[in-house]
Amino acid sequence: MKTILTGIRPTGHLHLGHYFGAVGNWAKLQNDYETYIEIADVQALTDNFESPDKVIKSVKDLTVDLLSIGIDPNKANIFIQSLIPEIAELTIFYSNLVTISRLERNPTVKTEIKQKKELFGENGESITYGFLGYPVSQAADITAFKGNLIPVGDDQLPLLEQCREIVRKFNNIYGKTLLEPEAYLSKFPRIKGTDGNEKMGKSLGNAIFLADSDEEVKRKVMSMVTDPNKIKINDPANPDICMVYYYHKLIGNNNLTTVCEECKNGKRGCVACKKELLSKMLEFLKPVHEKQKYYNEHPEEVDEILKKGTKIAQEKAKETIKEVKRAMKINYFE
Numbered sequence: 001m002k003t004i005l006t007g008i009r010p011t012g013h014l015h016l017g018h019y020f021g022a023v024g025n026w027a028k029l030q031n032d033y034e035t036y037i038e039i040a041d042v043q044a045l046t047d048n049f050e051s052p053d054k055v056i057k058s059v060k061d062l063t064v065d066l067l068s069i070g071i072d073p074n075k076a077n078i079f080i081q082s083l084i085p086e087i088a089e090l091t092i093f094y095s096n097l098v099t100i101s102r103l104e105r106n107p108t109v110k111t112e113i114k115q116k117k118e119l120f121g122e123n124g125e126s127i128t129y130g131f132l133g134y135p136v137s138q139a140a141d142i143t144a145f146k147g148n149l150i151p152v153g154d155d156q157l158p159l160l161e162q163c164r165e166i167v168r169k170f171n172n173i174y175g176k177t178l179l180e181p182e183a184y185l186s187k188f189p190r191i192k193g194t195d196g197n198e199k200m201g202k203s204l205g206n207a208i209f210l211a212d213s214d215e216e217v218k219r220k221v222m223s224m225v226t227d228p229n230k231i232k233i234n235d236p237a238n239p240d241i242c243m244v245y246y247y248h249k250l251i252g253n254n255n256l257t258t259v260c261e262e263c264k265n266g267k268r269g270c271v272a273c274k275k276e277l278l279s280k281m282l283e284f285l286k287p288v289h290e291k292q293k294y295y296n297e298h299p300e301e302v303d304e305i306l307k308k309g310t311k312i313a314q315e316k317a318k319e320t321i322k323e324v325k326r327a328m329k330i331n332y333f334e
C-alpha cells in the first residue's frame, strides 16, 4: 500500500481554498492509502516564533476542521510535528545537502521573502536561518514517513522538487535509502479569493472559512466580485470573470449550464445568483458545522485522536531514522 503524507501549518482555521485546493482530497485518499497528516507546528513557528500561543491554539482548531470535513481518525493518522524529534534530526542531516543559494532560489521561498521584505523593509533582518531552512525540514517531514504521494496545492510544488533533490543527493552519497515523493494535485490546485485575487488566503482577507457562521458566509457571498460591466439587472454578463460563477462551479452546482446561460443572456440578476450560491454553500457547510460543534464540545476526543495519530507516526519515524543513520554509518553501538 502506498503512503500519503501531507502537512498543514496551524495558523488559523481551514478555508475553502484549503478544502477545494487540497484538503478535500485527503478525505477521499485516506480510503486507499496509508495516510499521515502532519499538523506542522514547527514549520508554523518559523513565521510565528514570537507568538506560539496562536500556533498552539490553531493545532486544535485545525484538527477539529480536519475531522469535520471527513478525515477519519481510524483511517488517517493526524499527528503533531513537534512531537516527532526524528524530523528535527533528519533536518540537520539534510541541511548539509542543500546550498543557501538553492534555498533562496526556491520559488515559494522567494515569494515569501519578497512578502516579508514588503512588510519589514529591505534590511532582510526578518529572514531567519529557520525560515530559510523550512524546505529542508519539509523534506524531513515527507521522508520520515516514507511518503510516496504528497497531496498539496500547487504553491507547494517547488518544495516537493527541493525534497526530491535532497532525496537523490542523499541516496547518491549514502546509498539508496529514501523514497522520492510525487505530488498529487487536486482538480483545482489553486483557489481564487472572493475578491477575484488568484489566491484565497487568510492574510489576503478574501477567504471563506469552514468555521464561518452562516451570517459571515452570507456577508462574504453577497459582496463577491462580479462582472463590473454588468450594471443593470438585465445586462448580459461574462461569467468567466465572475467570482459567483466560479464558486458555483467549485461547489458543484448541478444547475451550472443554466446559471451560465442565464448570466450570458442577461436573464439572471447578480443578487439572485448570489442567493442561489449562498444556499448551496450553506447546504455544503451544514454537516461540517455540525461536526465542528460536536468536536468543540468534546475536546478530550480530539486530544485522543492526536495522541493516537502521533504515536503511530512516532513509530514510523523511528524506523526511518534507524535506516538513515545506518546508511550514514553513524549507527554507533547498534
Ligand code: TRP
Binding pocket: 005, 006, 007, 008, 009, 038, 040, 043, 138, 141, 142, 150, 152, 156
Ligand atoms: N508547507 C505546507 C503549507 O504551508 C505545510 C507542510 C508542512 C507540508 N510539511 C509538509 C505539506 C509536508 C506537504 C508535505 O501548507
